[in-house]
Amino acid sequence: MEQSLLNIGFGSTVVAERIVAIVSPNSATQIYLSSPIRRLKDEARKERRLVDVTHGRRTRSIIIMDSNHIILSAIHPETISQRYATLRES
Numbered sequence: 001m002e003q004s005l006l007n008i009g010f011g012s013t014v015v016a017e018r019i020v021a022i023v024s025p026n027s028a029t030q031i032y033l034s035s036p037i038r039r040l041k042d043e044a045r046k047e048r049r050l051v052d053v054t055h056g057r058r059t060r061s062i063i064i065m066d067s068n069h070i071i072l073s074a075i076h077p078e079t080i081s082q083r084y085a086t087l088r089e090s
Contacts, residue, residue: 004087008063009075012053016087021064022077037062044070 005013025037041062044050049069052059057074064070073080 006080006084006087008053008061008071008073008080010053010055012073014063014065014071016084018066019063019084020066022080022084023062023064024077025059025062025072040064041070041072044068 004016006016006019007013023037025041041050051069051071054072054074059072060075061073061077061080062070063073063080
């Protein structure tokens with residue numbers, strides 16, 4: 001079984017087949033203190049499942065993996081989605 005690596009910025013890659021979702025942390029529900037995305041990120045941090053690959057930059061996308069790991073990236077979700085679509089086509 002061949003696995004494809006997806007570039008998520010600054011030299012970091014993930015196995016594309018294991019991605020469940022790519023979401024933006026700036027969704028409209030983020031306004032509330034207990035937004036679903038914020039809760040997801042906080043729970044992952046507490047359970048040591050959070051991987052931060054932003055290199056100190058602003059988090060622009062959150063990648064949810066099938067292993068329940070949450071990955072923070074400084075690349076826009078649209079860019080990661082385009083890379084994913086290109087990878088799937090080839």
